[in-house]
Amino acid sequence: MSRRVIVDTDTAGDDTLxxxxxxxxxxxxxxxxxxxxxxxxxxxxxxxxKHTLDVAGLADEVPVYEGARRPLVKEHxxxxxxxxxxxxxxxxxxxxxxxxxxxxxxxxxxxxxRESPGEITLCCIAPLTNVAxxxxxxxxxxxxLDEVWVMGGAVNTLGNDTPSAEYNFWADPDAAKMVVDELDxxxxxxxxxxxxxxxxxxxxDRLGEIGTEYSELYRTATKRxxxxxxxxxxxxxxxxxxSLTAACLVADDELVTESSxxxxxxxxxxxxxRGYSLVDELGVTDGEPNARVVESVDEDLFxxxxxxxxxxxxxxxxL
Numbered sequence: 001m002s003r004r005v006i007v008d009t010d011t012a013g014d015d016t017l018x019x020x021x022x023x024x025x026x027x028x029x030x031x032x033x034x035x036x037x038x039x040x041x042x043x044x045x046x047x048x049x050k051h052t053l054d055v056a057g058l059a060d061e062v063p064v065y066e067g068a069r070r071p072l073v074k075e076h077x078x079x080x081x082x083x084x085x086x087x088x089x090x091x092x093x094x095x096x097x098x099x100x101x102x103x104x105x106x107x108x109x110x111x112x113x114r115e116s117p118g119e120i121t122l123c124c125i126a127p128l129t130n131v132a133x134x135x136x137x138x139x140x141x142x143x144x145l146d147e148v149w150v151m152g153g154a155v156n157t158l159g160n161d162t163p164s165a166e167y168n169f170w171a172d173p174d175a176a177k178m179v180v181d182e183l184d185x186x187x188x189x190x191x192x193x194x195x196x197x198x199x200x201x202x203x204x205d206r207l208g209e210i211g212t213e214y215s216e217l218y219r220t221a222t223k224r225x226x227x228x229x230x231x232x233x234x235x236x237x238x239x240x241x242x243s244l245t246a247a248c249l250v251a252d253d254e255l256v257t258e259s260s261x262x263x264x265x266x267x268x269x270x271x272x273x274r275g276y277s278l279v280d281e282l283g284v285t286d287g288e289p290n291a292r293v294v295e296s297v298d299e300d301l302f303x304x305x306x307x308x309x310x311x312x313x314x315x316x317x318x319l
Contacts, residue, residue, distance in 0.1 A: 010038025012087025034105035051094035067105025132175035153277030165275030263287030
């Protein structure tokens with residue numbers, strides 16, 4: 001049976017590749033895409049999602065629901081210095097003309113879960129505002145969902161937004177705290193991304209030469225990210241946190257080589273540790289394990305999946 005998946009995204013850069021990977025997977029039925037405030041200006045994110053679905057041949061089948069345009073409580077900052085002003089490198093701004101679906105994204109998540117209890121999986125690759133709002137509307141959401149995969153946090157390692165925090169958790173720490181506390185989360189963190197899902201120059205160039213619509217989208221989406229990596233870190237590389245999360249959802253048993261359950265919490269306070277993800281690997285707190293943390297993956301398999309997805313073009317499904 002295919003898995004019914006809703007992607008919650010702040011569509012820019014790697015988010016687009018994660019959507020394409022799910023669209024290409026035989027084992028996934030992409031039910032909807034929901035948009036949350038995050039990477040770039042909200043309306044750019046909406047158009048980026050629609051353009052990605054159009055490239056995948058799914059624009060007429062998969063609705064795009066607009067959700068929260070700001071975090072629950074705090075202010076946040078966009079990251080155009082990483083993804084470009086519009087999220088596609090800074091010089092590409094899709095204008096699809098495709099209408100958004102009627103309704104508010106958190107309501108769409110709740111309605112899908114209520115209509116099909118135990119059948120909907122969430123792939124959360126954005127700040128978790130929409131998911132937290134869905135929890136406020138339906139306190140029994142945990143029992144109604146199949147699985148919840150979250151790209152977020154920095155498990156006992158440096159963050160990518162501040163030394164303490166990964167961007168998705170930093171942008172809306174109140175939502176992140178609520179979600180990890182109330183939902184049974186599969187967590188794919190920034191540290192795992194750095195270790196196992198960072199593509200170097202040779203592989204990046206090979207991917208860009210595949211010559212399909214998917215690979216052309218990939219080249220556009222990663223252009224600014226590669227520039228940022230050269231400027232900030234002195235190396236031509238691109239991390240794939242959202243794509244890795246989608247791949248783990250698709251091929252959990254084969255791709256995930258090590259995972260453990262830990263007590264996870266998020267610091268929602270303003271200050272130096274805003275968005276810090278506490279992951280009690282040593283068992284020194286009184287917290288009961290509440291999340292499954294992915295600790296290692298088959299890096300070669302992930303690269304094979306990613307390359308196969310790009311080579312498929314649209315709308316074939318090779319995975």
